[in-house]
Amino acid sequence: MPVEFVVAAHHTDQFPRDRLPEVAFVGRSNVGKSSLLNALLLRHRKRVRGGVQRKKLAKTSQTPGRTRSINFFRINRKLYFVDLPGYGFAKVSRVEQNRWRSLAEGYLETREPLRLVVLLVDIRHGPTALDRQMRQWLEYHDQPYCVAATKSDKLKQGARKRSARSIEETFAPPVPFSAVTGEGVKQLWRVIDSALLT
Ligand SMILES: Nc1nc2c(ncn2[C@@H]2O[C@H](COP(=O)(O)OP(=O)(O)OP(=O)(O)O)[C@@H](O)[C@H]2O)c(=O)[nH]1
Ligand SMILES: [Mg+2]
Numbered sequence: 099m100p101v102e103f104v105v106a107a108h109h110t111d112q113f114p115r116d117r118l119p120e121v122a123f124v125g126r127s128n129v130g131k132s133s134l135l136n137a138l139l140l141r142h143r144k145r146v147r148g149g150v151q152r153k154k155l156a157k158t159s160q161t162p163g164r165t166r167s168i169n170f171f172r173i174n175r176k177l178y179f180v181d182l183p184g185y186g187f188a189k190v191s192r193v194e195q196n197r198w199r200s201l202a203e204g205y206l207e208t209r210e211p212l213r214l215v216v217l218l219v220d221i222r223h224g225p226t227a228l229d230r231q232m233r234q235w236l237e238y239h240d241q242p243y244c245v246a247a248t249k250s251d252k253l254k255q256g257a258r259k260r261s262a263r264s265i266e267e268t269f270a271p272p273v274p275f276s277a278v279t280g281e282g283v284k285q286l287w288r289v290i291d292s293a294l295l296t
Pocket of ligand 2: 131132133181
């Protein structure tokens, strides 16, 4: 089960050309995209190879706005995971924000191999205005998507349930996910697998 980091793309002409199906991960900055991606891949490797390698693939950090390029990871030579730069990070310049936005939008609007968008929402904060915008955009473009509620380890049962309900009202029932406990890894893989079959 080889996982390869293929490219950190800053321009559309750097996107891979081998036409493998793609799953993209989007959400506001710091929501936990890179961590979720690592959790999916590590768990996946563990399942297949008995937990030999546990190296992080996607860079994570305390500093929001870390991922500035579109990062392509090729899984088992069969599909790509695509880590998009987070939106809504106010502390970078307007010029920089616009650059990210046009890169991410360019990807989402034109990417033929894109099969599924995983929209990440922080379970503690629920959907933000930008998340709603993203949902509208996905629906307008008939883009299949699912919702993951990240950092589920940070809330107790009662608060989790309330939050999941509010996310469900705005979007769809979310997959509660934690990169810390591994909650949701299997469930999200099932959603991804079935999106690739259709
Ligand atoms: N407790 C907990 N912390 C998490 C979880 N996922 C991510 N974090 C933390 O949240 C912070 C941001 O995580 P990243 O995965 O870098 O977030 P990102 O969405 O890729 O951020 P950008 O690339 O800046 O858009 C880091 O400090 C992570 O350790 C989780 O499931 N549980
Ligand atoms: Mg990131």
